[in-house]
Amino acid sequence: MADEVVSTAAVRRLVTAAMGPSVDVSGLERLAGGSKKGVFRLRLSDGASVVLYLWHDSENWWHTVREAESDLFSDASGLALFRQAHAQLAALGVPVPEVLFLDDAGTHLPADLALVEDLDGPSxxxxxxxxxxxxxxxxxxxxxxxxxxxxxxxxxxxxxxxxxxxxxxxxxxxxxxxxxxxxxxxxxxxxxxxxxxxxxxxxxxxxxxxxxxxxxxxxxxxxxxxxxxxxxxxxxxxxxxxxxxxxxxxxxxxxxxxxxxxxxxxxxxxxxxxxxxxxxxxxxxxxxxxxxxxxxxxxxxxxxxxxxxxxxxxxxxxxxxxxxxxxx
CATH class of the missing domain: 3.90.1200.10 (Aminoglycoside phosphotransferase (APH), C-terminal lobe)
Known part of the structure; x- marks a missing residue:
């Protein structure tokens, strides 16, 4: 995704909407490993951090090589699937990251997105x-x-x-x-x-x-x-x-x-x-x-x-x- 979309300025506007005007973004770091969505760590002005998930075709390396849409396994990506899976697992008592904010309307960035807790332990x-x-x-x-x-x-x-x-x-x-x-x-x-x-x-x-x-x-x-x-x-x-x-x-x-x-x-x-x-x-x-x-x-x-x-x-x-x- 273009830098001007996932910029500190754009993410600051998102964090203000999600967490209030007293919280600012002091740093933005892309995390490695994803092939279907963009994953970023946002450093906050109060010393905390959160993780941003972005679902957009430019962040999905499988977008141009996906299997047939009828395939059960094809392109398992997107905010709708994340929301449903999160609710299902949480209902069973299976630990998943706490969701802080969701947006599927493109209000803040031209992508579906989720802000979730930044877990403080290792993988x-x-x-x-x-x-x-x-x-x-x-x-x-x-x-x-x-x-x-x-x-x-x-x-x-x-x-x-x-x-x-x-x-x-x-x-x-x-x-x-x-x-x-x-x-x-x-x-x-x-x-x-x-x-x-x-x-x-x-x-x-x-x-x-x-x-x-x-x-x-x-x-x-x-x-x-x-x-x-x-x-x-x-x-x-x-x-x-x-x-x-x-x-x-x-x-x-x-x-x-x-x-x-x-x-x-x-x-x-x-x-x-x-x-x-x-x-x-x-x-x-x-x-x-x-x-x-x-x-x-x-x-x-x-x-x-x-x-x-x-x-x-x-x-x-x-x-x-x-x-x-x-x-x-």
Whole structure:
């Protein structure tokens, strides 16, 4: 987004409207890591700080490479999704950042926006790297939050908010069909995927075959890595980047947790997960994390090396899965 839009002067007017004329902005800092929205820390004149989320096409690197609009997973971004997800998680007692101000009318900036609390602790990824003992109780609390999310239930899968009522395939079928599309898309971008495409397709079908129908879906974050968990001053794990919250199989969440938490996943493991679903979702997730980064690399995304590392790591996982029997 252009500097003249997210300038200190523009943000000062926003903070005055949101927090009153006695509060001024002394500093504006863009925070790294986002690919779907702009995230900024606003330093305030009283020594406090808040975080500004901005949803605008110029802040969304996926805007020009999004999947079909009918895809459940396409472009999980926007203030409406944030608002619905925040309300859903807060109602379950799952910690999320306190919302201070929302605007979807373009009154203050030419974008949808939210002002939220600036959590004073590290990310869970930072805490795990610095002090595993200190991270242990945070992981236990995160496991409890995941239990709360899994205890919620809805018959149909889909985004948070009212069910659409449409007759659609079941969730594993949606995942399978998406993964098959991703194989074709990634094959056109990487010769190694093209060479293994047949094996990847066969492996996806083989893993989908034993998955049996299930009634009911629980809440899943969808991208819950340790970098999407902040630790507040009370040692609570606070979920961020929540716009992708949806009703789906808990195994979809746990396939991602396994991948992102690695050796620390044992503290989050849930009982009674369906191994057939996990095997399908592990492979589908790895293929997605090849195809998505390869598409994003075509946009000039500023942290291209990080996207390339994600694609390479998950390509190795996917190729191992397609070439050998047993779980990834």
């Amino acid at each position: 869970l990824a930072e805490l795990l790297a610095a002090d595993e003992a200190a991270a242990a109780p945070v992981l236990e609390r995160l496991r409890d939050a995941l239990r709360r999310m899994r205890s919620a239930s809805r018959p149909s899968y889909g985004r948070v908010g009212p069910p659409s009522g449409a007759v659609t395939p079941d969730f594993p079928t949606v995942v399978l069909e998406r993964a098959l599309r991703h194989v074709g898309s990634a094959a056109g971008r990487d010769p190694r995927v093209a060479a293994a495409a047949g094996r990847l397709v066969d492996a996806l079908h083989e893993r989908a075959t034993p998955v049996r129908p299930r009634a009911g879906h629980s809440l899943v974050h969808g991208e819950l890595g340790p970098d999407h968990v902040r630790v507040d001053g009370r040692g609570r794990p606070v979920l961020i980047d929540i716009e992708g919250l949806m009703w789906a199989d808990a195994e979809w969440e746990h396939a991602f947790l396994e991948l992102r938490f690695g050796s620390h996943y044992a503290a989050l493991r849930a009982p009674d997960l369906d191994e057939a679903r996990l095997r399908l979702y592990r492979l589908a997730l790895s293929i997605s994390l090849v195809e998505g980064p390869l598409r994003l690399l075509e946009t000039g995304f500023p942290d291209g090396p990080a996207m390339r590392r994600i694609a390479e790591h998950n390509l190795a996982r996917a190729l191992r899965a397609a070439g050998a029997a047993g779980p990834v």
